[in-house]
Amino acid sequence: AQKVTQAQTEISVVEKEDVTLDCVYETRDTTYYLFWYKQPPSGELVFLIRRNSFDEQNEISGRYSWNFQKSTSSFNFTITASQVVDSAVYFCALSDRNQGGKLIFGQGTELSVKP
Amino acid sequence: NAGVTQTPKFRVLKTGQSMTLLCAQDMNHEYMYWYRQDPGMGLRLIHYSVGEGTTAKGEVPDGYNVSRLKKQNFLLGLESAAPSQTSVYFCASRVGLAGEQRTQYFGPGTRLLVL
Numbered sequence: 001a002q003k004v005t006q007a008q009t010e011i012s013v014v015e016k017e018d019v020t021l022d023c024v025y026e027t028r029d030t031t032y033y034l035f036w037y038k039q040p041p042s043g044e045l046v047f048l049i050r051r052n053s054f055d056e057q058n059e060i061s062g063r064y065s066w067n068f069q070k071s072t073s074s075f076n077f078t079i080t081a082s083q084v085v086d087s088a089v090y091f092c093a094l095s096d097r098n099q100g101g102k103l104i105f106g107q108g109t110e111l112s113v114k115p
Numbered sequence: 116n117a118g119v120t121q122t123p124k125f126r127v128l129k130t131g132q133s134m135t136l137l138c139a140q141d142m143n144h145e146y147m148y149w150y151r152q153d154p155g156m157g158l159r160l161i162h163y164s165v166g167e168g169t170t171a172k173g174e175v176p177d178g179y180n181v182s183r184l185k186k187q188n189f190l191l192g193l194e195s196a197a198p199s200q201t202s203v204y205f206c207a208s209r210v211g212l213a214g215e216q217r218t219q220y221f222g223p224g225t226r227l228l229v230l
Contacts, residue, residue: 009155033217045205045221091157095217099173100146100165101209103219105157 002027004094006106013082014114021077021109023092029053033095034075035103036066040088048090051075082113117141119222121206127228128196136191136225138206146209147189148173148219149181151202158205164189196229203227 003026013019025034036048049059051068059066063080079086089110093103122137138147145166150158160173162181170181178200180192189208193200203226207219 004157035218037221043203043226044223045207047218047220050218099160100148100163100171101217102148102160102163102173103150103158103207105159107155107157 002029002094002096002104004092004104004106006090006092006109008109009107010110010112012112012114015083016081017113018078018080019082019111019113021079021090021092021111023075023077023106025073025075025092025094027073027094029097032097034068035093035095036075036077037091037093038088039091039108045091048077079111082111084113084115087111087113119206119208119220121204121222121225123225124223125226125228127230128193129230130197132196133192133194134196134227135193136204136206136227138189138191138208138222139187140189140206140208140220141187142208142210142220143186144208144210144220145186146211146219147183148207149179149189149191150205150207151175152205152224153202161191161204196227198229201227201229 005024032053034051038046065078067076089108091108092106119140148163149161152158164183167186206222209219
């Protein structure tokens with residue numbers, strides 16, 4: 001079955017700390033896509049990154065970086081030097097080839113960055 | 116370019132009342148989705164559409180109906196609202212199936228409370 005697990009329900013850090021959000025997925029597909037979305041307190045869902053299964057290169061975007069490892073079925077997200085504005089719920093998602101390519105979401109990790 | 120918009124932002128219904136949620140996108144996307152978000156459960160797919168005039172059921176379709184008469188609009192209907200339908204509803208759209216086209220872009224959400 002297709003599944004995404006975000007084992008960390010809540011994480012609290014102090015500003016400027018680095019923090020890693022874990023994401024583990026299960027899929028029977030050989031080609032698949034993984035995503036991270038951010039949901040700030042205002043409630044909208046903001047797309048952060050898409051990664052396909054045949055590209056295991058890690059990606060860095062400013063303070064954000066992503067580590068994709070097919071061998072461990074993980075797609076972890078690291079925020080370096082966290083800031084208060086990073087406080088949000090972060091969702092990892094897997095694109096299913098069925099049902100119109102729906103997204104299968106993890107339960108989300110609520111990150112709280114304290115000043 | 117407004118992206119994905121949703122109407123209304125917030126609504127209170129009494130049990131048994133009906134209502135329609137409107138989703139509109141101005142990106143000429145083929146695929147559109149309705150998800151619901153409940154505490155601690157991530158997002159779950161209600162219905163989806165792969166093109167104008169087509170609709171299909173997702174994971175949790177009971178109690179909802181949809182229509183896509185125009186490519187840019189995707190309507191979600193509740194014929195007889197129940198307290199279990201209290202949730203935040205998100206609409207999303209994407210271009211197609213290949214590569215970056217798989218990225219879904221979300222509307223701001225509609226918060227529905229059924230008393």
